[in-house]
Amino acid sequence: xxxxxxxxxxxxxxxxxxxxxxxxxxxxxxxxxxxxALSKKEPVIDIPMRSRSNTIWDKKKGxxxxxxxxxxxxxxxxxxxxxFMQTLLHASTIKSFIEAEKTSSLRxxxxxxxxxVAGTKENTFDTQDESDPILEDLEVSLGALREELHIFAENRxxxxxxxxxxxxxxxxxxRRMGSGGYGIPSIVExxxxxxxxxxxxxxxxxxxxxxxxxxxxxxxxxxxNCILTHGGGQPPRGVRRLLQRxxxxxxxxxxxxxxxxxxxxxxxxxxxxxxxxxAFESSRLAIPQAKFLGIRAKDQEECDLSDAVKxxxxxxxxxxxxxxxAYPWFEGHKGWQREIEHxxxxxxxMEVESLITKDISYVTDDYVPQRIKAKDWLE
Amino acid sequence: xxxxxxxxxxxxxxxxxxxxxxxxxxxxxxxxxxxxALSKKEPVIDIPMRSRSNTIWDKKKGxxxxxxxxxxxxxxxxxxxxxFMQTLLHASTIKSFIEAEKTSSLRxxxxxxxxxVAGTKENTFDTQDESDPILEDLEVSLGALREELHIFAENRxxxxxxxxxxxxxxxxxxRRMGSGGYGIPSIVExxxxxxxxxxxxxxxxxxxxxxxxxxxxxxxxxxxNCILTHGGGQPPRGVRRLLQRxxxxxxxxxxxxxxxxxxxxxxxxxxxxxxxxxAFESSRLAIPQAKFLGIRAKDQEECDLSDAVKxxxxxxxxxxxxxxxAYPWFEGHKGWQREIEHxxxxxxxMEVESLITKDISYVTDDYVPQRIKAKDWLE
Numbered sequence: 014x015x016x017x018x019x020x021x022x023x024x025x026x027x028x029x030x031x032x033x034x035x036x037x038x039x040x041x042x043x044x045x046x047x048x049x050a051l052s053k054k055e056p057v058i059d060i061p062m063r064s065r066s067n068t069i070w071d072k073k074k075g076x077x078x079x080x081x082x083x084x085x086x087x088x089x090x091x092x093x094x095x096x097f098m099q100t101l102l103h104a105s106t107i108k109s110f111i112e113a114e115k116t117s118s119l120r121x122x123x124x125x126x127x128x129x130v131a132g133t134k135e136n137t138f139d140t141q142d143e144s145d146p147i148l149e150d151l152e153v154s155l156g157a158l159r160e161e162l163h164i165f166a167e168n169r170x171x172x173x174x175x176x177x178x179x180x181x182x183x184x185x186x187x188r189r190m191g192s193g194g195y196g197i198p199s200i201v202e203x204x205x206x207x208x209x210x211x212x213x214x215x216x217x218x219x220x221x222x223x224x225x226x227x228x229x230x231x232x233x234x235x236x237x238n239c240i241l242t243h244g245g246g247q248p249p250r251g252v253r254r255l256l257q258r259x260x261x262x263x264x265x266x267x268x269x270x271x272x273x274x275x276x277x278x279x280x281x282x283x284x285x286x287x288x289x290x291x292a293f294e295s296s297r298l299a300i301p302q303a304k305f306l307g308i309r310a311k312d313q314e315e316c317d318l319s320d321a322v323k324x325x326x327x328x329x330x331x332x333x334x335x336x337x338x339a340y341p342w343f344e345g346h347k348g349w350q351r352e353i354e355h356x357x358x359x360x361x362x363m364e365v366e367s368l369i370t371k372d373i374s375y376v377t378d379d380y381v382p383q384r385i386k387a388k389d390w391l392e
Numbered sequence: 393x394x395x396x397x398x399x400x401x402x403x404x405x406x407x408x409x410x411x412x413x414x415x416x417x418x419x420x421x422x423x424x425x426x427x428x429a430l431s432k433k434e435p436v437i438d439i440p441m442r443s444r445s446n447t448i449w450d451k452k453k454g455x456x457x458x459x460x461x462x463x464x465x466x467x468x469x470x471x472x473x474x475x476f477m478q479t480l481l482h483a484s485t486i487k488s489f490i491e492a493e494k495t496s497s498l499r500x501x502x503x504x505x506x507x508x509v510a511g512t513k514e515n516t517f518d519t520q521d522e523s524d525p526i527l528e529d530l531e532v533s534l535g536a537l538r539e540e541l542h543i544f545a546e547n548r549x550x551x552x553x554x555x556x557x558x559x560x561x562x563x564x565x566x567r568r569m570g571s572g573g574y575g576i577p578s579i580v581e582x583x584x585x586x587x588x589x590x591x592x593x594x595x596x597x598x599x600x601x602x603x604x605x606x607x608x609x610x611x612x613x614x615x616x617n618c619i620l621t622h623g624g625g626q627p628p629r630g631v632r633r634l635l636q637r638x639x640x641x642x643x644x645x646x647x648x649x650x651x652x653x654x655x656x657x658x659x660x661x662x663x664x665x666x667x668x669x670x671a672f673e674s675s676r677l678a679i680p681q682a683k684f685l686g687i688r689a690k691d692q693e694e695c696d697l698s699d700a701v702k703x704x705x706x707x708x709x710x711x712x713x714x715x716x717x718a719y720p721w722f723e724g725h726k727g728w729q730r731e732i733e734h735x736x737x738x739x740x741x742m743e744v745e746s747l748i749t750k751d752i753s754y755v756t757d758d759y760v761p762q763r764i765k766a767k768d769w770l771e
Contacts, residue, residue, distance in 0.1 A: 023611070109752075110752065113752055113753075115609060115610075115752050115753065116605070116609060117606070117748065117752060118602035118605070118745065120602065120743070120745045121602070121606075121745050121748045121752070124700060124701070124743075124745055124746045124748045124749050125748050125749065125752070127700040127749070128698055128699075128700045128749075129699060129700075136700075165602070165605055166602075167600070167601045167602055167624075168550065168572070168573075168601045168604075168605065169601075169624075171547065171575040179570075180569070180570020180571055180572055181570045181571050182570070183568040183569060183570040184568070185568075185569065185570060185572070189562040189563070189564075190559070190562060190564065190574070190575075191558075191559020191560045191561070191562040191564060191577070191584075191585075192559055192560050192577040192579065192584060192585075193547070193559055193564070193574050193575040193576055193577040194547075194574075194575040194577075195569070195572050195573075195574065195575065196550040196569075196572040196573045196574065196575040197572055198570070198571040198572040198573075198605075199601075199605065200571065205570075205571060206570075206571075221546070222546045222547045222548075222578075223497035223499065223500070223544065223545075223546055225547075226495070226497070226544055226547065226577075226578065227496070227500075230494060230495060231494075232402070245546075245548075319507055320507075320508060321503060321506040321507050321508075321515075322503070364499070364503075366497065366499045366500050366503055367503045369496065369500045369503045369504050370503050370504065370506070370507075373488075373489065373492055373494050373496060373500070373504070374492075374494065
């Protein structure tokens, strides 16, 4: 039976090929250190800088990217020796994960590497705060994604819609996932997940599970021939990467329905252009074509919503809104400048869930279909 | 085609029957108020008290329950008139949800009811903090669960394993859910979700998605013939209710793998006996037979774990541990008293993920199977 055969080795040929490439990079890093040591040169690892100052806004591509600056991490430097050894320790842990054909979490890597150095009272790592940045250093210096290093994040978010995908050999029909949906895994690379059949014409991405429930209960995806996702707030890497694959491989527009507040705007910003902290992965996570459908600052008036939808902007909201308006890609964007100004002029924010004040299914039956038909969105 | 037919009305006969019962209760509440008013008596609603003092530990059943105390909510009482009207307002909103055959979130109910009373400057509700307790009042006074009132919570948690279930007419084969799993919905009542086929002999419930990933990647559920769930930390209502249904209807042992810390102990306590704030729903959510497999205070020694697994207990941990030890059902339980004392004597806590220090799959290949075989758990 196909199932039994598949379960003896769930690791695909594509995964093995990908792993071979990553392993080569890891061994290359170690070889380089060893070669330098044997030729009596100082062992050094070159680590690209992940600072704000080394983050570049690529206007043409429409994404945040990491610049060329890098720093040498030296073994024979009292300030850097510990980090140097931590880097090699994590590289060795990752090599063992890849060889075992297994994945682990950031916390798992931390525990795996944490120990007291023999004959001393010195710990390799004391807290995970020390460990995570070293992993990011490895990602950028190897040019390998976290997922390629066999590290997963927390899973969050679900999907339903007119799509069949294959996940580790299991065929998942997202049209027949009931009220629960298919849980989006943390690692959604093409060697794990393949798209098999898709009739959907766009993706509707909503902020929260409660809103997703409304759309799924009303079978919005069936009536409007789309895919429906949420990310439980700020979408985790798996959700962002899956949305990007929907955009790039299936050529589907990604339409976001988020709250009209700085947090909603920020979520959109991260989906669209990437974040500073993960700028080195923007090319794999960002979706410059993503659209912001709503909630819009004009909606209280335009949709004739009651005053009940208004939530006063706090001082902090106002501060955040101004910060976001100054983001490089928001800065030159007239539509977004007007949008944020309008929200500030209103003095209130609005949540997607507030549309229930019109009618329980106003958001699914009227608001979203009308806006999509009119192509009334920001992008 | 079956699918097309199902999609025209996804509301099952069972749901309609359940809704008819709830509607009758709602209309009864309103009739009672109207009758009192028309016969010139004072309109009063009797609300069972959800306080700590009215929470009873039922030793025989092994769950926390709500006692018999109740308080009258009067219309002609300046301190209660607003709450009285809020209660009827929410009852009316819920009636409209049931009639529309739709569900909404706590936040949705809040927005639906929020407005300025005509001709005044008085709002029905100002914040959701005011709204949620009124809904709980309705739950207890009607004797109807939140799910029966058509209110869902945030979805969290996933399931895989040797089980086929039906969710709103869609058949979900939890053996073929890849790396992502089936997302556990918020409402898992028998009219929505039916169990179709189950070979599994037990349920392994783990605390976090990252640990669940390890077990799913190692196909623990296939090798050990079980169902695998997680609840993303403290499991939400949907996950607790699903576990209870696995326990009661499928007669499966629920085996919990949680951290060895007060938070892990508390999660277990809530799964097993219910919580004070939701004591009125314990009979539907609590699982007195649930077992605590680990992590155990003895494990660092017994499993020969390195010092790397130790995380010092904070002052707050020690305080919480002592509070939990004094819980009625922990109090009379020798095993649990020893367990908590042992942890306090150790002076450190341990996480499930720390078992990676032995080997990446030690937890799935050795630890859990051995403990289950030896029936080595607390209950």
